[in-house]
Amino acid sequence: MDHFACLAPMTLFARCLSTPPVPCLLPHLTLVLPFPVPHHVSVTSSSALKLPTFDACVLPGVTTVLLLIRRHHPEMAPKRIGIVGYGHLGKYLAEKVKESPDLELAFVWNRTTSLVENDLEDKYICRDLENCSMFSPDLIVEVAHPAISKKFGPMFLEVADYLIGSPTALASQEVETSLRDAAAMQGLYIPAGAFWGTEDIMKMADEGTLKDLKVTMIKHPSCFKLQGELYSKNEQICEETAVTLYEGSVRTLCPLAPNNVNTMAAAAMAAHNLGFDGVQGCLIADPQLREWHIVEIEVTGPEIAGRKFSVKTTRQNPANLRAVTGTATYASFLSSVKRAGGKGPGVHFC
Ligand SMILES: NC(=O)c1ccc[n+]([C@@H]2O[C@H](COP(=O)([O-])OP(=O)(O)OC[C@H]3O[C@@H](n4cnc5c(N)ncnc54)[C@H](O)[C@@H]3O)[C@@H](O)[C@H]2O)c1
Numbered sequence: 001m002d003h004f005a006c007l008a009p010m011t012l013f014a015r016c017l018s019t020p021p022v023p024c025l026l027p028h029l030t031l032v033l034p035f036p037v038p039h040h041v042s043v044t045s046s047s048a049l050k051l052p053t054f055d056a057c058v059l060p061g062v063t064t065v066l067l068l069i070r071r072h073h074p075e076m077a078p079k080r081i082g083i084v085g086y087g088h089l090g091k092y093l094a095e096k097v098k099e100s101p102d103l104e105l106a107f108v109w110n111r112t113t114s115l116v117e118n119d120l121e122d123k124y125i126c127r128d129l130e131n132c133s134m135f136s137p138d139l140i141v142e143v144a145h146p147a148i149s150k151k152f153g154p155m156f157l158e159v160a161d162y163l164i165g166s167p168t169a170l171a172s173q174e175v176e177t178s179l180r181d182a183a184a185m186q187g188l189y190i191p192a193g194a195f196w197g198t199e200d201i202m203k204m205a206d207e208g209t210l211k212d213l214k215v216t217m218i219k220h221p222s223c224f225k226l227q228g229e230l231y232s233k234n235e236q237i238c239e240e241t242a243v244t245l246y247e248g249s250v251r252t253l254c255p256l257a258p259n260n261v262n263t264m265a266a267a268a269m270a271a272h273n274l275g276f277d278g279v280q281g282c283l284i285a286d287p288q289l290r291e292w293h294i295v296e297i298e299v300t301g302p303e304i305a306g307r308k309f310s311v312k313t314t315r316q317n318p319a320n321l322r323a324v325t326g327t328a329t330y331a332s333f334l335s336s337v338k339r340a341g342g343k344g345p346g347v348h349f350c
Pocket of ligand 1: 143167262324333
């Protein structure tokens with residue numbers, strides 16, 4: 001198979017003469033261009049790609065060439081997705097990515113590798129996150145635990161765009177600052193999750209007209225995965241009446257409910273003039289709510305002639321007992337993966 005790379009806008013073409021082909025490491029080079037290649041270019045080094053197992057045939061500076069291919073001919077190169085975490089969401093994503101013509105599975109990493117080995121071919125398995133660049137991902141998606149972003153987030157952003165599936169990690173000022181700094185080269189993407197109206201709320205935050213934001217989550221007690229005092233409070237619920245487990249800042253709540261309040265963390269990032277300290281979160285455990293996860297968002301704007309601007313939305317997401325993640329959230333997350341990437345440096349919502 002011939003391997004080509006081109007420098008947009010189609011002025012320079014390089015023909016790479018690798019034998020055997022290396023499609024899994026350099027899938028970009030397996031593109032067959034829909035126009036003639038004017039001349040062959042001898043190739044000298046693979047150092048630009050930092051791929052020790054790639055033994056021949058890449059032009060110096062070819063990394064830049066590959067990026068340009070994607071920008072000018074996005075239809076030619078499926079977005080390569082690296083998945084970090086292989087639980088419910090990671091498994092769902094790996095399957096959907098493999099089915100999607102616009103996406104390509106670059107790698108899957110899981111804390112316990114054997115769980116991945118049962119399901120996936122060896123070429124997809126990343127055993128050491130420090131080496132994830134070897135799989136040439138365009139977008140790395142974390143769906144494991146907030147701790148991953150603290151340890152690996154800045155490194156991921158050196159390699160690719162980064163979609164942070166557990167944005168509760170950003171409630172730590174240290175993690176938020178390190179990821180915002182690292183997003184100077186590639187984009188940090190925050191999935192909206194169950195947060196409705198992100199764009200509108202961001203616009204109000206930009207203008208400084210967002211005065212208050214409160215996010216309330218109501219779930220069956222079995223759907224919460226809580227820590228510390230909230231765990232004990234939730235465990236003690238035995239009557240059929242709803243109990244307010246928490247009401248206060250999203251910053252304090254995130255470490256107590258790291259798996260449940262990603263939506264609130266996304267809200268705190270979008271409402272950047274209020275932030276994690278200003279946005280209010282409320283968790284209600286309702287033993288009667290056996291089939292739904294409910295998210296209410298209350299936005300308050302400026303007061304004009306004694307009347308306050310306000311918006312209230314209620315999202316009812318079908319969910320089974322004990323499900324931490326509601327059914328619609330999986331599809332919503334996949335659509336975030338499809339929308340993420342390619343917007344350049346900075347923080348983006350998807
Ligand atoms: N943003 C969103 O809309 C959204 C939606 C659903 C889930 N999530 C988040 O995505 C993550 C995964 O969700 P899930 O439903 O697949 O959970 P899960 O429990 O089914 O899977 C989590 C996976 O990560 C691994 N893991 C747990 N702690 C880890 C750690 N400290 N280091 C490394 N690996 C660890 C587990 O072994 C498991 O393989 C969670 O953090 C969850 O809060 C976000």
